[in-house]
Amino acid sequence: MNITKATEAYISQRPSVKDCIKQKLVNYSALSRKISADTGIRNFDAILMACRRYAYKARGEEIREQKIMEIVRKSKVEIKNKRIAAVLEKSHHGSLAEMEKQIKKDRETIHIIEGANAITIVTSQDYLDLIKKSFRNEIIAINKGLVEIHVKSPPDIEKTPGVLTYLCSLFSDSSINIVENMSCWTDTLFLIDEKDVPKAMEALES
DSSP states (O other): OOHHHHHHHHHHTOHHHHHHHHTTOOOHHHHHHHHHHHHOOOOHHHHHHHHHHHHHHHHHHHHHHHHHHHHHHHOEEEEEEEEEEEEEEOSOOHHHHHHHHHHHHTTOOEEEEEOSSEEEEEEEGGGHHHHHHHSTTTEEEEEEEEEEEEEEOOGGGGGOTTHHHHHHHHHHHTTOOEEEEEEETTEEEEEEEGGGHHHHHHHHHO
């Protein structure tokens, strides 16, 4: 068994431990004993060395996190309420282009996400009846009462790994379920339940 890899895997799978290491709040001897007890690895000195080696690597991540925080602070947030997400069976939707054209003509936004087995339409709930009429036999699910949170970031986001992960962690830590997530260059969009908006805004502003 590679003790270094096993130790790193143990820490990586526990975000709370990883965060404490980054913030230099860890007693490495106590952590090594815990890892030894949980994994059955008896070579305490090797685990201890692996923990300290992991902490050294984490210093580079700390610098990256500072860049992530800088991008998040410079980002602007917009909210659109009364959104829906309609999940359709994937097929040749001749009426999809027409519906998109109509919605854009009304100067309303629509997002179309094409997956391997389904297509998701995100738009205003004002078009719910139109969607039901156009795709009545192909609707898998419709999520209503949603809010679209639009995070507009500076161009640096394109070359900074970890920003999306950080934003998702803010929602996760606040027990907010992300119904849909989309991105396009500097724009990141999250679809959440409207009841979670206060928690989401608090998380993004913290």
